[in-house]
Amino acid sequence: MSDPAGPTSLRTRLAATAALLAVTAVWGSTFPLIKGLLDRVPTLDFLAIRFAIAAVFLVLVAPRALGRLSPDSRRHALVLGGIYGVAQVLQTAGLAHTPASVSGFITGMYVVCTPLLAALVLGTRIGPLTWLAVLVATGGLAVLTLDGFSIGYGEALTLVAAVLYAAHIVGLGAWSRPDQALGMSILQIIVIAVLCFVATVPDGVVLPDRPGDWLSIVYMAVFSGALAMLGQTWAQAHLPPTRTAIIMTMEPVFAATFAVLLGGESLTARMAVGGLLVLAAMLMVELAPRRKLEAEVPHLTV
Secondary structure, eight states: OOOOSOOOOHHHHHHHHHHHHHHHHHHHHTHHHHHHHTTTSOHHHHHHHHHHHHHHHHHHHOTTTGGGOOHHHHHHHHHHHHHHHHHHHHHHHHHTTSOHHHHHHHHTTHHHHHHHHHHHHHOOOOOHHHHHHHHHHHHHHHHHHOSSOOOSHHHHHHHHHHHHHHHHHHHHHHHOOGGGHHHHHHHHHHHHHHHHHHHHGGGOOOOOOSHHHHHHHHHHHIIIIIIHHHHHHHHTTTSOHHHHHHHHTTHHHHHHHHHHHTSOOOOOHHHHHHHHHHHHHHHHHHHSOGGGSOOOOOOOOO
16 A cells, blocks of 8 residues: 655655765775775674674664564564665675676666566556666666676676665665654664674674774774665655665765775776766756656555
8 A cells, every 4th residue: 555645845855865875975985994804804794793783873872763663664674674684695695706896786786676676566667767877877887897797606696686685775665664764774784783693603703803993894884884774764765766776876986986085096987987877877867857757656554
């Protein structure tokens, strides 16, 4: 059953877009930190520690938010957290058998999977302009990330992860409510942390042994973990899934920007062209007349 609330106001939609851009900027800022950290701490161990700290942070900040969750929102958050957590584990497993550039591109294919799932599961009408934006964003991702391509076990795992990320975006678009965003974010983070610990505990959890590594993990837990999940969950109460996915493809653009500004890398033609294509795709869905874009996705109560 669809939500009876009226359409999202322009001001709220712009605020939600700004929130998603802030989330992708924070995600992009973590790439220089992760690059060295993962040489010392296994990826799944890092994810488990990061999401555990994020969960503790959110519970301490808003200890009553979980108790205010409606039964439907609690059930939805458990499902969404499970989907995201499994995607994280599969992406990590795939990365062990896949070049990082290929993994980044395949993971970014959620921008294609999202409108497909929205159309199949929710019956969302996807207009030609939105599909064009999806293709432009995919081309930008390819230019930014790809340096050769092959299909194998690792690529298959990563593609499944991309589909699950798309499912998470579609699910948030259908189930998220502004007044339930905080509690849903906390519960999702807790579920993700539990799944990551389940995946890594059999081999033992490796803890960082450098103060600088702990500072990096705390930053990523609080800002790119807890607050980013809260921002995405709130924003998706106001934005359709496909528009969300296109905006989120700005993450590798921000990652390249921070790599140039903070990581000492040189700006290349690939970075510039790929970044401009992704930016063009985002502007297409944000600045085009609203009636030419996909229909608003109904908020489901089932």
